[in-house]
Amino acid sequence: MADLRLPPDFTLQKLTQAQRAFESVLGANKVFFEDLDRTSYLDKFAVDDEAHHPSGAVACESVEEVQAVVRIANQYRLPLFPISRGKNLGYGGTAPVLEGSVVLDLSRMKKIEFDAEQGTVIVEPGVSFYDLYDFVQQNNLPYWLSTPGNSWGSVMGNALDRGVGYTPYGEHTKNICGLEVVMPDGDLVRTGMGAFSNAPTWQAYPFGFGPGWDQMFVQSNFGIVTKMGMWMMPEPESLMGMDVEFDRPEDLKVMVDTIAPLRRERVLTQSPSIGNWMRAAAVLTRRTDWTDEPGALSDAVIDAIRKQFDIGWWGVSLRLYGREDVNKAAYKILEEAMGNAGPMKITPTSWRRGEPLEYTGWTGTPMTFPMQNVNWYGGRGGHIGFSPIIPQDGDAALAQFRRTYARYQEYGMDYQGSFAFGERHLTNVNAMVFNKDDPAMMGRIDPFFRTLVADAKAQGYGEYRTHLDYMDLVAGSYDFNNNALLRLNEKVKNALDPNGIIAPGKSGIWPSAFAGERGQ
The missing domain is CATH 3.30.43.10 (Uridine Diphospho-n-acetylenolpyruvylglucosamine Reductase, domain 2)
Incomplete structure (x- = not known):
């Protein structure tokens, strides 16, 4: 033993x-x-x-x-x-x-109860995004999921840890409606309208009478959630959007200041994420394909990677969902705004109901290939995330990036970062990818992480989720x-x-x- x-x-x-x-x-x-x-x-x-x-x-x-x-x-x-x-x-x-x-x-708890008329679902903890996706497809239900970047996990577990996806329903915690919870003494409680016997509105109205307890069980240890109600996104009539690349690190400011008003006005209802070049490079290649130099990657190597993949220093995918006429009107606004921001390139995309669908997070399709980024350094790969909440402001985002990027270079790590939009905030997600078979590298991870936390705290920024x-x-x-x-x-x-x-x-x-x- x-x-x-x-x-x-x-x-x-x-x-x-x-x-x-x-x-x-x-x-x-x-x-x-x-x-x-x-x-x-x-x-x-x-x-x-x-x-x-x-x-x-x-x-x-x-x-x-x-x-x-x-x-x-x-x-x-x-x-x-x-x-x-x-x-x-x-x-x-x-x-x-x-x-x-x-x-x-x-x-092993994998039951799914779907209300196709209302577009709601009740899932147990073991239901994965693949399970729910297969259920929707097999039953020809006109609804889309919102999936995280790696989708083999639990729909419930992701929502209860404030995980996010990329569609208009991407802030998963906000779409929780009604929980069943085993309390620490073994008692069984249902929140919201579930506290009313045989209520047909358990997944329709999250509050019930008195305090609303759903969020009490998010990221907490107050009980064991055994069922979760969730709102699903109706299949849209059309999807329109663009993939936009920007050339310089400092372009992050104009990207944030251009997208943020569109998000607050709900011209954009999705949860877009600005990510750097390494999101593509670390999934499709390994570091040894590019260099054997120690420390953080040099600008010359970064330039070679970007040239090979024809990508910017930063990229963002923007999508519009819903009625086609509404999307066309919104697309004109989006096209003008992003064009005025001075992008390196814009690649439009569109889809209409009935056409073949791209299998990506933007269409709520489960995927796991982004996890290949842990192979970047070779050996037994892994990562942890550092993700403070920061203001939805271009100057604040650029300053946060520069501080964090300097720490990555100081600790000899390659930078993989993104800035994900809520309606009023940005989540600065930084992936600390490592090789567990490299003792020197592993010895740097803990002080590196603690330094990032201290840097953020000095600015008044706190993490929303952590290891x-x-x-x-x-x-x-x-x-x-x-x-x-x-x-x-x-x-x-x-x-x-x-x-x-x-x-x-x-x-x-x-x-x-x-x-x-x-x-x-």
Whole structure:
């Protein structure tokens, strides 16, 4: 049992007793406590392979099984770490925050209930974007998904961690409508109109009567979500848009200042993302195809890569969805605005219902090929993301880029960054791609990340999402009034989960029972 890690103040005898109790309610084929099992639930992209080891895992197939597991966990004071599918790579994957927690694997819960008239769906945690896409296609439903850049993960898990896609429904958390949640004491709650027996409006109105609790279970450890309602995008009559390339790093300013008003006016209703040249290069090639020079890539190599792929320093894909007449009118506005911004090139694109469809994120098609970027350096590839929220302002975006780019060069890393638009904000997503077989490189990742967090905090920028290693760091950076928000979160946690069994440490929220583990 060389890989066995136990929670604080826990014993092997208690773990064995808990394991037997899990087997009694689930069956032995759903309980995993062997060395190989524990290895299977490690973080595949971990910066530190010695951190976040589980003591085992259990797999549930029904709400009733989840409730039974929660009751056993309370009996033995054994922390659980729920995962939907465990594909949140770059943020922790299948691994728990707290060493020795038991992973509660919900990937076998895969039911889909679709209301084709209203365009809503209820999914369980194990439903992947591919599963939902196949369901829509097989049933000839006139709806589109919004998918993230890598789509093998859970629809629910992505929305509950504030993941994003590229269509007008790309801010997935905003499209949650109604949750079913197993609470830390095993009670079962439905939010919104789901609290009303047999309500036909559970997926139509998210608030119900009294406080609206859906967002309480986003990025939290207050309960285990077993069903999620979500709004789907009706298949549009047409799609029009353009792929736009800009030549210089400083063009980021004009790109942001041109697109931002169109986004705020809802001429653009999608979630466009400005990305640099490496988004293409790292997916289609490896670094050794271009150079063997150490440190960050030189301008000469970057120029060679851009020439080969005929791409700008920055690129953005802009799409319009809906009625064709409306799209044509909006396209004229878009074409004039982007043309006046001085692009390197504009490539128009269009589609009408009934024509062959391009299989991309812009049409809500699941995909996984962008994950090939982890092969950039060779070896066992991985990445983590640094993603602060910044103002939707060209000067602010350019300044943030210059600070971050200088840090990439300082730490000898190749820059892959993007600026994704919400309606009023930008998310500056920076992928820190690495080779886990390069000890020198891996030794730079932690100080590099912490430096980026400190740089952003100095500007008043906080991350919206982060890896297990940095949840305490990021939660602590939200420091108004002596971290009043964190204190509020932990008051709620202790009230709902006095034994601290649901995902202690998730999003930096530590129950009193494990308060000593903060920052460990």
